[in-house]
Amino acid sequence: MLxxxxxxxxxxxxxxxxxxxxxxxxxxxxxxxDARLTRCGEAIELDRSGHAVLLYLVEHAGQVVGKDDxxxxxxxxxxxxxxxxxxxxxxxxxxxxxxNAELIRVVHGYGYRLVGEVEAVRAPPPSPANxxxxxxxxxxxxxxxxxxxxxxLAFVGRGAQKSNPPPLVAIADVHRVAILPFRELGxxxxxxxxxxxxANHLRGQLQRAPNLRPLSASEVARFGDDPRGEAEIAxxxxxxxxxxxxxxxxxxxLSVRLRLYDAQQPSLQFERRFEHAQSDRAVLQEQLVxxxxxxxxxxxxxxxxxxxxxxxxxxxxxxxxxxxxxSAFSGNNDPNNQRRALAALEQAVALDPKYADAxxxxxxxxxxxxxxxxxAEELREGRVRAIAAMDRGIALAPADPLNYLLRSEMRLLxxxxxxxxxADIEEAAARTPAGESAMLLIWQARYAASLxxxxxxxxxxxxxxxxxxxxxxxxxxxxHYLANGDIASARMVLAQQLMDLPExxxxxxxxxxxxxxxxxxxxxxxxxxxxSTLFRLLGTSIAQHERGDRAASDLALAKLTDQFxxxxxxxxxxxxxxxxxxxxAFTWLERAANSGDSSxxxxxxxxxxxxxxxxxxxxxxxxxLAIPLEPADAQSSNPSxxxxx
Numbered sequence: 139m140l141x142x143x144x145x146x147x148x149x150x151x152x153x154x155x156x157x158x159x160x161x162x163x164x165x166x167x168x169x170x171x172d173a174r175l176t177r178c179g180e181a182i183e184l185d186r187s188g189h190a191v192l193l194y195l196v197e198h199a200g201q202v203v204g205k206d207d208x209x210x211x212x213x214x215x216x217x218x219x220x221x222x223x224x225x226x227x228x229x230x231x232x233x234x235x236x237x238n239a240e241l242i243r244v245v246h247g248y249g250y251r252l253v254g255e256v257e258a259v260r261a262p263p264p265s266p267a268n269x270x271x272x273x274x275x276x277x278x279x280x281x282x283x284x285x286x287x288x289x290x291l292a293f294v295g296r297g298a299q300k301s302n303p304p305p306l307v308a309i310a311d312v313h314r315v316a317i318l319p320f321r322e323l324g325x326x327x328x329x330x331x332x333x334x335x336x337a338n339h340l341r342g343q344l345q346r347a348p349n350l351r352p353l354s355a356s357e358v359a360r361f362g363d364d365p366r367g368e369a370e371i372a373x374x375x376x377x378x379x380x381x382x383x384x385x386x387x388x389x390x391x392l393s394v395r396l397r398l399y400d401a402q403q404p405s406l407q408f409e410r411r412f413e414h415a416q417s418d419r420a421v422l423q424e425q426l427v428x429x430x431x432x433x434x435x436x437x438x439x440x441x442x443x444x445x446x447x448x449x450x451x452x453x454x455x456x457x458x459x460x461x462x463x464x465s466a467f468s469g470n471n472d473p474n475n476q477r478r479a480l481a482a483l484e485q486a487v488a489l490d491p492k493y494a495d496a497x498x499x500x501x502x503x504x505x506x507x508x509x510x511x512x513x514a515e516e517l518r519e520g521r522v523r524a525i526a527a528m529d530r531g532i533a534l535a536p537a538d539p540l541n542y543l544l545r546s547e548m549r550l551l552x553x554x555x556x557x558x559x560x561a562d563i564e565e566a567a568a569r570t571p572a573g574e575s576a577m578l579l580i581w582q583a584r585y586a587a588s589l590x591x592x593x594x595x596x597x598x599x600x601x602x603x604x605x606x607x608x609x610x611x612x613x614x615x616x617x618h619y620l621a622n623g624d625i626a627s628a629r630m631v632l633a634q635q636l637m638d639l640p641e642x643x644x645x646x647x648x649x650x651x652x653x654x655x656x657x658x659x660x661x662x663x664x665x666x667x668x669x670s671t672l673f674r675l676l677g678t679s680i681a682q683h684e685r686g687d688r689a690a691s692d693l694a695l696a697k698l699t700d701q702f703x704x705x706x707x708x709x710x711x712x713x714x715x716x717x718x719x720x721x722x723a724f725t726w727l728e729r730a731a732n733s734g735d736s737s738x739x740x741x742x743x744x745x746x747x748x749x750x751x752x753x754x755x756x757x758x759x760x761x762x763l764a765i766p767l768e769p770a771d772a773q774s775s776n777p778s779x780x781x782x783x
Contacts, residue, residue, distance in 0.1 A: 163252070185229075318383075388413065501548070650662040
């Protein structure tokens with residue numbers, strides 16, 4: 139918990155994201171472009187937890203920061219004792235020369251406070267001297283996991299993957315909504331799954347409304363049993379609207395009490411009880427959605443019909459299967475969970491063939507078949523079925539713009555259907571009530587980047603960030619800067635994203651690529667420790683190659699091939715390509731093409747593939763994938779990165 143003081147609070151990160159490159163506290167400088175800490179010009183080494191704690195204290199200088207907040211920031215997703223925090227603070231004080239606690243002061247019974255003036259270090263405007271030639275390092279970096287995350291957002295209500303709630307700021311954005319975990323009454327454990335399903339359904343449906351941004355389940359999970367008042371919780375979360383509720387079983391009926399709080403008002407704004415037979419659960423959940431939208435309209439001048447209804451089912455067993463799938467999936471790429479979710483959804487659509495959301499979610503999981511497929515044949519079959527399931531879901535729910543965006547991504551990833559993907563994006567735009575949403579802009583940016591229109595992609599990312607700073611668009615923008623060869627801007631944006639997503643394996647991998655492109659393979663190897671297994675092995679093979687350690691590079695490549703050849707043969711090819719093993723690279727690219735490897739859509743601008751671009755087989759592969767060729771592509775004019783050997 140943050141405890142306001144009379145000191146001047148730190149500016150909101152959104153207000154200075156485009157200009158701030160670091161923070162200065164006395165002789166201490168935190169450089170956000172490369173996550174470096176210096177004191178009087180001398181580098182200071184801190185572990186990840188210490189660095190995260192310091193940065194959080196700096197961002198909230200003058201405020202008392204509660205121990206729980208620092209534990210959550212320093213050790214996200216882990217349960218550690220206050221003793222761990224005390225040790226980290228002690229190490230931090232020693233590292234920055236604050237043994238007398240003049241800078242970081244303890245507030246007994248509460249937490250810690252950083253004193254002293256904090257000065258923003260602003261980056262100079264870009265100049266030709268600090269921008270890498272755009273024809274180098276061109277690549278848009280994301281994988282099929284991004285699609286799975288979007289599926290989870292749409293149907294499970296997970297939203298942007300952010301480990302920690304936003305800092306305490308003045309509540310100016312009235313469109314941010316927190317839906318707290320529903321409480322089960324009566325000591326009935328069987329209600330837990332239903333309660334989770336109802337809350338997730340609310341998040342998913344409200345996400346579709348214009349100018350509403352529900353927080354993800356992970357952002358509000360810890361507030362389920364919080365004894366504090368709703369107004370205080372809303373302030374800590376930085377939301378304008380907060381929803382709480384409880385659920386109970388009365389005979390054969392389900393009873394749900396819904397409450398709505400407006401952070402700008404001193405009292406409860408809305409409270410209503412809903413009761414339906416358990417077999418009418420789909421009706422119940424839609425009543426919850428529409429009643430909330432109506433109340434939002436009364437409070438904020440929005441109308442309920444600015445959104446689209448849900449796509450539920452009147453069949454209780456189908457709905458129960460859908461909830462099981464949602465619980466197993468939850469954006470999790472674990473193969474066993476994927477298969478459990480798949481089986482549950484197949485049961486749901488068998489019980490109710492008109493259950494649109496079940497078809498759509500089924501398509502999303504089938505599309506990510508690379509995460510659980512045991513063979514290339516199973517992978518290909520899954521992706522064919524994915525498109526068919528998406529088509530079925532859209533036919534049943536044609537009004538929802540998000541469905542077209544999901545199918546658009548699938549068409550790109552699994553069919554390389556550029557015209558079809560564009561048509562779906564245009565359809566989604568036409569059906570978006572406000573004409574523009576962060577989700578829509580993110581998809582438009584991805585499509586533009588895949589065609590090499592990087593400046594357009596970066597501009598679209600900026601608009602998405604302006605609409606929703608927590609949407610993940612900043613991460614995408616960092617990738618696009620990297621693809622465009624602007625390593626300096628990529629570093630800055632990715633470092634900013636790391637504050638919201640400190641555990642993101644993709645962000646760490648992209649920063650490691652920045653290190654490799656700037657001839658810092660040792661730094662890249664350290665960064666790769668925080669990435670996923672796939673990208674850690676790929677990055678290690680490349681970084682060790684740059685270090686001249688052939689044995690270590692071979693070992694990482696062998697592990698990469700052994701673990702990921704079925705679904706991610708493209709990345710095996712990328713490692714061979716970087717190492718100058720052209721024939722092996724094309725062998726693996728052919729395998730990737732035959733299995734429908736989704737990463738092939740990035741072939742055109744992948745800097746890891748630069749050594750292949752003068753080979754006729756490279757242009758033939760682009761043509762096979764129907765990737766549009768520009769005149770410059772036909773001449774293979776892209777030079778290799780100046781950092782590669």
